[in-house]
Amino acid sequence: MSARFPPGRVDADLVFPDLRERTLHGVLLEISERLAAAGVVRDAAELAERLSKRERDGCTGMGGGIAFPHCRMDGLPGVVAAVGLSHAGVDFGAADGKPITVLFVLLSPRDEPALHLQALAWLTRLARTPGLIEELRRAVSKEDAARALREAENGSSAAATA
Numbered sequence: 001m002s003a004r005f006p007p008g009r010v011d012a013d014l015v016f017p018d019l020r021e022r023t024l025h026g027v028l029l030e031i032s033e034r035l036a037a038a039g040v041v042r043d044a045a046e047l048a049e050r051l052s053k054r055e056r057d058g059c060t061g062m063g064g065g066i067a068f069p070h071c072r073m074d075g076l077p078g079v080v081a082a083v084g085l086s087h088a089g090v091d092f093g094a095a096d097g098k099p100i101t102v103l104f105v106l107l108s109p110r111d112e113p114a115l116h117l118q119a120l121a122w123l124t125r126l127a128r129t130p131g132l133i134e135e136l137r138r139a140v141s142k143e144d145a146a147r148a149l150r151e152a153e154n155g156s157s158a159a160a161t162a
Contacts, residue, residue, distance in 0.1 A: 009153045010126075012146035013038055014082035017139050019090075019103070027090045028052055028069060031082065031105055040080050040107070041073065047107075061094025066127060070106035072116050079119040080107040085136055085145060102127075102136050126152055 016034050021027040029048040036044035050071040054060065061067040082105040089099025104123050108116035126149075127133065135148035 010081045010083055010146075010149050012142065012149075014040070014080070015142050015145045015149065016082065016084040017142050017145045019084045019086040020088075021086075022088055022090060024055060024090060024092055025052055027084070027086060027103070028055070031069075031084050031103065034084075035080070035082060035105075035107075040076075040082075042075065047071075047073065051105075055092065059093050059095070061092035061096075061098075061100055063094060063096040063098065064133070065089065065098045065101040066104070066133060067092050067094070067100040067102070068104050068106065068120065068123065068127075070108075070116070070120060072108045072110040072113065074110045076107055076109045078109065079115065081105065081119070081123055082107075083136070083145065083149060085139060102133055129155060 016031065019027055019030055021030045028051040032044040032048040035041050035047060041047045050073060051069045054069065054071050060069050084103040084105060086101050089101050092100045094100065104127055106120055106123050108119055129152035132148060132152040136145055139145035139148060
């Protein structure tokens with residue numbers, strides 16, 4: 001069974017504009033708990049451990065205050081993309097030393113590694129949409145952040161098909 005790709009968009013219910021945790025493990029657990037509450041995963045602790053292990057294997061902080069925590073898991077029907085915003089910032093140990101304020105989280109089915117790489121490339125391209133990161137950092141509500149993402153996704157889709 002092949003999961004749907006591209007995912008199309010970040011579900012507005014999976015935009016978390018108010019992350020409160022200030023440590024790496026804390027913020028990954030907070031996001032995991034929110035994804036479990038949204039019905040994306042069953043076990044928040046397992047997801048938090050998988051995301052934490054990925055960070056131990058190599059920091060997903062890409063510089064400029066942006067990180068792409070990601071992992072593959074059993075039981076996912078397809079790619080899941082979420083966005084978390086931390087106004088205080090979280091130390092991910094990024095090479096540039098800047099605290100992470102924008103987290104693009106990606107989960108993919110464990111048995112589809114190629115899909116995971118495609119989805120990660122899609123999410124990275126989305127994050128590079130001019131003005132998106134600034135709009136996300138200015139977002140004061142879930143609606144503001146979701147709107148900025150929709151506009152970027154629509155622009156990315158149009159550019160990809162042009």
